[in-house]
Amino acid sequence: MNISRRDFVRRAQMIGLFYAAFPLSSAVRAHSDNSAVKLMPDSAGLLDLPEGFSYRLIAKAGEEMSDGFLRPGRADGMACFSHPPSSDKCVLMCNHENWLSVEDGSPFGPNNELLGKLAPGKLYDKKADGSPFFGGVSKMVYNLKTGQIESDFLVLTGTAANCAGGATPWGSWLTCEEEMLKPEEGPGKHHGFVFETPSSATGLIDPVPLKAMGRFAHEAAAVDPETGIVYLTEDNRNGLFYRFIPDTPGQLEKGGRLQALAITGWESANTNNWPLDWGGGGAGRVKAGVEYETYWIDMDDVESPNADLAVRGHNAGAAYFCRGEGMAYGLRPGSNTGEIFFNCTQGGATRSGQVWRYTPGATGKLTMLYESPSSDVLDLCDNMALAPWGDLILCEDGMGSQYLRGLTPEGQIYDFARNAHDDENEFCGACFSPDGKTMFVNVQQPGMTFAITGPWESLKA
Numbered sequence: 272m273n274i275s276r277r278d279f280v281r282r283a284q285m286i287g288l289f290y291a292a293f294p295l296s297s298a299v300r301a302h303s304d305n306s307a308v309k310l311m312p313d314s315a316g317l318l319d320l321p322e323g324f325s326y327r328l329i330a331k332a333g334e335e336m337s338d339g340f341l342r343p344g345r346a347d348g349m350a351c352f353s354h355p356p357s358s359d360k361c362v363l364m365c366n367h368e369n370w371l372s373v374e375d376g377s378p379f380g381p382n383n384e385l386l387g388k389l390a391p392g393k394l395y396d397k398k399a400d401g402s403p404f405f406g407g408v409s410k411m412v413y414n415l416k417t418g419q420i421e422s423d424f425l426v427l428t429g430t431a432a433n434c435a436g437g438a439t440p441w442g443s444w445l446t447c448e449e450e451m452l453k454p455e456e457g458p459g460k461h462h463g464f465v466f467e468t469p470s471s472a473t474g475l476i477d478p479v480p481l482k483a484m485g486r487f488a489h490e491a492a493a494v495d496p497e498t499g500i501v502y503l504t505e506d507n508r509n510g511l512f513y514r515f516i517p518d519t520p521g522q523l524e525k526g527g528r529l530q531a532l533a534i535t536g537w538e539s540a541n542t543n544n545w546p547l548d549w550g551g552g553g554a555g556r557v558k559a560g561v562e563y564e565t566y567w568i569d570m571d572d573v574e575s576p577n578a579d580l581a582v583r584g585h586n587a588g589a590a591y592f593c594r595g596e597g598m599a600y601g602l603r604p605g606s607n608t609g610e611i612f613f614n615c616t617q618g619g620a621t622r623s624g625q626v627w628r629y630t631p632g633a634t635g636k637l638t639m640l641y642e643s644p645s646s647d648v649l650d651l652c653d654n655m656a657l658a659p660w661g662d663l664i665l666c667e668d669g670m671g672s673q674y675l676r677g678l679t680p681e682g683q684i685y686d687f688a689r690n691a692h693d694d695e696n697e698f699c700g701a702c703f704s705p706d707g708k709t710m711f712v713n714v715q716q717p718g719m720t721f722a723i724t725g726p727w728e729s730l731k732a
Contacts, residue, residue, distance in 0.1 A: 559640065618642070
């Protein structure tokens with residue numbers, strides 16, 4: 272690729288594909304039609320939040336970290352872990368979505384002057400000219416009492432376009448490469464894999480791709496703690512929803528089986544709800560709130576250099592999902608069953624986003640929980656988090672003013688935050704501290720991480 276992911280997705284998929292056939296609408300400059308929660312203007316011009324909430328700007332791209340490297344740019348997916356033995360501290364594992372084409376935001380400095388600090392064997396890959404890839408993961412140890420970062424450092428580097436990912440029950444962060452590069456395109460290795468990074472790491476780990484989890488445009492991961500099965504989304508306009516059944520639960524490096532989801536009685540479905548004459552599955556074909564029975568299809572040749580898993584899976588009966596992105600596992604209050612929630616960024620008749628739920632079981636159930644009626648209501652939902660009180664927190668990555676939106680179990684959308692600094696830059700990486708009292712979130716450009724506190728109980732239904 273010779274353009275950035277943001278430019279590719281927005282220009283090629285949205286402008287080139289959508290607006291050539293559909294008239295320009297409020298998607299170009301989205302505002303909010305959600306008035307259930309009123310946002311207060313921020314005098315500092317960074318985050319508008321509901322009354323009573325406040326934030327700290329805890330990290331910025333380009334700052335020197337504890338290990339002497341610079342904090343990488345384009346912070347994206349993130350998860351929060353406990354930091355035993357202290358309950359006053361937590362760990363943030365943060366992805367950095369630096370594609371091969373990205374030129375700034377390197378942890379090694381603009382001229383790679385810090386590259387000499389890198390120990391041999393810790394860089395997964397480098398470009399044809401010898402300069403390093405600088406996608407990867409950073410770690411921050413945050414003190415919840417003082418509101419300060421106590422230490423921060425690189426954990427993984429030399430990977431490409433680490434977009435979202437997911438936390439495991441055993442305390443690691445699965446970071447997912449979205450860019451599927453081949454060696455002949457410049458790097459020395461194939462890309463498009465998942466890497467496991469322990470939250471206990473105290474520096475750079477040896478980068479080991481989990482190839483049995485497939486090579487595709489990886490976005491997010493979520494682990495069912497009951498089974499150890501890992502669910503995976505694919506950021507592809509015609510992508511699949513996958514699960515990885517490990518040979519040994521909790522030890523993903525030992526391999527396993529990759530499968531793709533199919534809908535019983537609707538083989539090779541397209542769930543995007545676009546019109547048929549626009550290559551879709553049919554407007555209104557999927558109804559919100561309807562449960563669909565599902566089954567799983569075994570995938571073979573999962574490391575294929577042809578990057579054709581989605582096409583082969585669909586031909587075998589698997590369902591297409593329109594740009595699967597953020598994902599979360601959790602138990603909603605009052606439920607005894609763990610569920611997998613995921614977003615389809617450009618799904619829906621207005622191409623503004625869909626929110627899905629998969630309920631594991633002998634016959635898994637798939638339900639579309641919500642489809643955005645307009646970009647003014649929900650504009651391209653990307654990363655997500657399950658809030659302690661049961662709502663889903665959705666990070667927007669759209670074309671106008673960008674919000675954090677809440678989605679209640681009853682299907683109601685409300686605003687929680689607005690990016691007042693740069694209204695066309697996405698929120699990402701939303702996650703909660705172990706005690707549920709602090710939400711962390713990134714604004715990808717210019718690269719800022721916030722810690723938000725306030726009266727969370729006011730958001731409960």
